[in-house]
Amino acid sequence: MDINTKFRMNSGYEIPLLGYGVYQTPADIAEDVVLHALRSGYRHVDSATAYRNEEPSAAGIKAFMKEKGVPRSEIFFTSKVPPKMINYEDASKCIDETLAKTGFDYIDLYLLHAPYGGRRGRLGAWKALVEAVAAGKVRSIGVSNYGVHHLEELEAWIKETEAKEGKGKGGILDVNQVELHPWLARPDIGEWCSERGVLLEAYSPLVRATRNEEGVLRKLGEKYGKTPAQVLLRWSLQKGFSPLPKSVTKSRIEENAAIYDFELSKEDMESLNTGEYAPCAWDPTVSMD
Template identity: 45%
Template sequence: MFPKFHKLNSGHKIPSIGLGVYLTPVSIAKEISLDGLETGYRHIDSAQVYKNESEVCDAIAEWLKKDPSTNKREDIFYTTKIFDSDHGYELTKKAIEVSLERAKGIDYIDLILMHSPRSDYERRHGSWLALQEAVASGKVKNIGVSNYGIKHLKELLAYPDLKIKPAINQIEIHPWLTRTELAAFCQTEGIVVEAYSPLVRGQKFDDELLLSLAKKYSKTTAQILINWSLSKGYVTLPKTVTKSRLLPNLESDQFKLSPEDIKALDAKDEYFVTGWDPTVYPLDNEK
């Protein structure tokens, strides 16, 4: 019903639904990642600050070895992120090396994101230069950002030595936090919007409209929310540590919400942030 992939401005493809592993404990990160791959996920989203990069990469490597004739590395999209404390050219170069070492069993990283814009112009700029070099090395296929607002994206796009535009801006986005202007800016610039916390961390599962739509379509509340993300043209990253929820989340692309129901969900927008919002972080001249 929906495209299985989005084409990035780099020319690479990214699966429309990915498995998020934020707050997934190290003790189960490998198991749930492997379960996800066996279920049909081909996109897993990690980060250095999640402290489960090694486990996710080990799961991918194990899956690849299970059936080399059908389980191909080129079918997997693995993402990680460089945290704010490692902004700056030299620190980011070292951080990239650390992530590549953890990913040595899978040969390369499909996407590295800057986790947020929370530093300053010089360090953000230096980080982007290091990321561009990583792409040139061939060990990183795509680069992008996370939690960037319009002003941060404009700053990046104006770098005098910009060679590679961000492929992705990963942001919290769901019906209670629609970020219409930011999403439109990204799409105008050819930057794919990637929605994290599409399930609102379960905090709106008792919403009357959401429950009524779940009943109307004979779907779970999670499936309605994932489908809303897909209807907007976003890549979406539902997270679960429960094996039984993996397949239903992945199958959320097999129906379509009506335009009227999408509009009704859009109207829920109330700037409801479930975690943090670095998109409002000030630029140097605003501090």
């Protein structure tokens, strides 16, 4: 495994496993930090309409492409339909706006940010993603913050739509992006996704730096000569997740990518099985709307 390691999604497209998250990255510095991340080896940027930094993030990508002569196909860019826009009309509009703001010919991955909007809203917004794939605007699609009951609802709709309209017409689920770390390992969602080849993207993989003093992280950090953040990211990769660490600090951007020269042993991976359910962010996976 190295920084270029990719996962082939159900769509057939590949995604670099290590992503660079830009939630809460101010728009006025996003271009600069995205450029720094790409110079440090990351090839995957996770943004969202709600983060209000799609445009400067794309500018960072374009600056890097120009600087290094790298084609667009070497960089993976994700955006999301905001939680308050989970319906057909708004989702369709949102995708067009991302294309306009970024100036990209296509978006690599588009997600529904949260399972809000009720059944009609969720399935309508999904239909908008499916149409965007057919129109060549988006390559791969998925969801975020979906619990197993939301995933089941979507899968049933995809099957019904395929039965009526033909194979592939209901869309292909590629990704579920959820909060994932040793204090929230979500085995139920993990099992559902891995049985279907759906990639789990791990957000808040550093637990927002709130657990760096935990004994188990300090111990493993000392053993491997790595920081708590690097141990957490290694755990995520070894679990088969796609971690999306965020940092606006250049030295940490580099630190978070320097995770390919060690491997946690089986016992050390097990020592991080806390069995806890302790989100550090919001948790729409449990929403019953």
